[in-house]
Amino acid sequence: MEDLLLLVHRMPYPPNKGDKIRSWHLLKHLAQRYRVHLATFVDDPDDWQHVPTVQAVCASAHFAALSPRAARLRSLGAVLRNRSLSFDYYRDAGLQGWVNQAVQQHGINRIVVFSSPMAQYADAWPQARRVIDFVDVDSDKWRQYAERKPWPASAVFGYEASRLLRYERQVAASFDASLFVSAPEAELFRTLAPESAARIGWFSNGVDTAYFAPADCASPYAPGDKALVFCGAMDYWPNVDAVQWFASDVLPPLRARDPALRFVIVGARPSAEVQALAAQPGITVTGTVPDVRPYVAHAALSVAPLRVARGIQNKVLEAMAMAKAVLVTPQALEGIDAGIGRELLLADGAQQWLVAVSEALAGPPAALETLGQAARARVIAAYSWDARLAPLDRMIETPAAQDAGAAPALWTPA
Numbered sequence: 001m002e003d004l005l006l007l008v009h010r011m012p013y014p015p016n017k018g019d020k021i022r023s024w025h026l027l028k029h030l031a032q033r034y035r036v037h038l039a040t041f042v043d044d045p046d047d048w049q050h051v052p053t054v055q056a057v058c059a060s061a062h063f064a065a066l067s068p069r070a071a072r073l074r075s076l077g078a079v080l081r082n083r084s085l086s087f088d089y090y091r092d093a094g095l096q097g098w099v100n101q102a103v104q105q106h107g108i109n110r111i112v113v114f115s116s117p118m119a120q121y122a123d124a125w126p127q128a129r130r131v132i133d134f135v136d137v138d139s140d141k142w143r144q145y146a147e148r149k150p151w152p153a154s155a156v157f158g159y160e161a162s163r164l165l166r167y168e169r170q171v172a173a174s175f176d177a178s179l180f181v182s183a184p185e186a187e188l189f190r191t192l193a194p195e196s197a198a199r200i201g202w203f204s205n206g207v208d209t210a211y212f213a214p215a216d217c218a219s220p221y222a223p224g225d226k227a228l229v230f231c232g233a234m235d236y237w238p239n240v241d242a243v244q245w246f247a248s249d250v251l252p253p254l255r256a257r258d259p260a261l262r263f264v265i266v267g268a269r270p271s272a273e274v275q276a277l278a279a280q281p282g283i284t285v286t287g288t289v290p291d292v293r294p295y296v297a298h299a300a301l302s303v304a305p306l307r308v309a310r311g312i313q314n315k316v317l318e319a320m321a322m323a324k325a326v327l328v329t330p331q332a333l334e335g336i337d338a339g340i341g342r343e344l345l346l347a348d349g350a351q352q353w354l355v356a357v358s359e360a361l362a363g364p365p366a367a368l369e370t371l372g373q374a375a376r377a378r379v380i381a382a383y384s385w386d387a388r389l390a391p392l393d394r395m396i397e398t399p400a401a402q403d404a405g406a407a408p409a410l411w412t413p414a
Helices: 020-031 045-055 068-081 085-089 093-106 116-122 138-148 153-174 183-192 194-199 237-257 272-277 293-297 314-321 350-362 365-382 385-397
Strands: 002-008 034-042 060-065 110-114 129-135 177-180 200-202 226-231 261-266 283-287 301-304 326-328
Touching: 002 020, 002 093, 002 116, 020 034, 020 110, 020 129, 020 385, 034 045, 034 093, 045 060, 060 093, 068 085, 085 116, 085 153, 093 116, 110 116, 116 129, 116 153, 129 153, 129 385, 138 153, 138 183, 138 237, 153 183, 153 194, 177 183, 177 194, 177 385, 183 194, 183 200, 194 200, 226 237, 226 293, 226 314, 237 261, 237 272, 237 350, 272 283, 301 314, 301 350, 314 326, 314 365, 326 350
Parallel strands: 002 034, 002 110, 034 060, 110 129, 129 177, 177 200, 226 261, 226 301, 261 283, 301 326
Antiparallel strands: none
């Protein structure tokens, strides 16, 4: 096997947390074909227990401790240098030293980067075949934050949007291939970085359909509860915004008609705003749970009321894989190829959500079961990880000279 360097911004484990799902399967896929040397950060103390699991997949690995509070303070220095806050947030001399030594010691000439701030660690090795998985257009996420947040937060987010986009364009121009999580994300970045359009592609997330499957498990809900469940990291602002909006604009009129309805928010590290929602009638905030699957399996409906979103929502695919009826916003649907009304439900705005939830729960249970079964069949057919990751191998191996005339669709899964 040949050697390959993989740079990931957060330790890719456990594989049930947001972007760690994608990075973990990426690591496992690469480890079947290369001797992988992994450099990554650990920003959650609970993740140190998983180091042996990750090390077992790698030829070598370096785990750099990252304190989010210290990193935020350090990132402020980026303003003096007119560069992205994210760049300085993930800047670490020790990690750079380990990368330099690994590349030289093992003669590494293939580098895969996961998330744009990690590209800085590959700057010294332009002769290598370098592929970056941006996942999402993060700069556009910051732009959306700026539009929704009051000053001074809007000014900070606007600054980061412009500086990060500048850096993303620099990375895409110097790397051999730039990948995203969906066709819309890739197309958006082509419009923002037209100079790199011929080297921009995508591969969507997959789902572990053996793990996320219909299961016979005990219900975590009280008898008689009709749970509308939302799963996600609850310190992530788009998730916080989603549940706050649902709790204020959608849930009260629903509960006025049916007091048995309960909005259940499942996810680690709930922010103060999310914790405060638990004081409202009909809302449960669980915090960290050992397994999200019982909450999804026994819910009346899985909901994804996201108003700001980038890329593919794993939470939606996982609920579909469990044969659960899912109701989403257009933002949460982005990048997911599924039949509206046949494999999932769609609503935009509070009034449509009121109607959609009411009609879904008032109809015959068999209708939701049929929709859920169709959803699982769709995920099995189109979103297995092996199928999703297959195009990556050719991107890593293809000489850059052969890419120049390639159509962007060349890098999309069949």
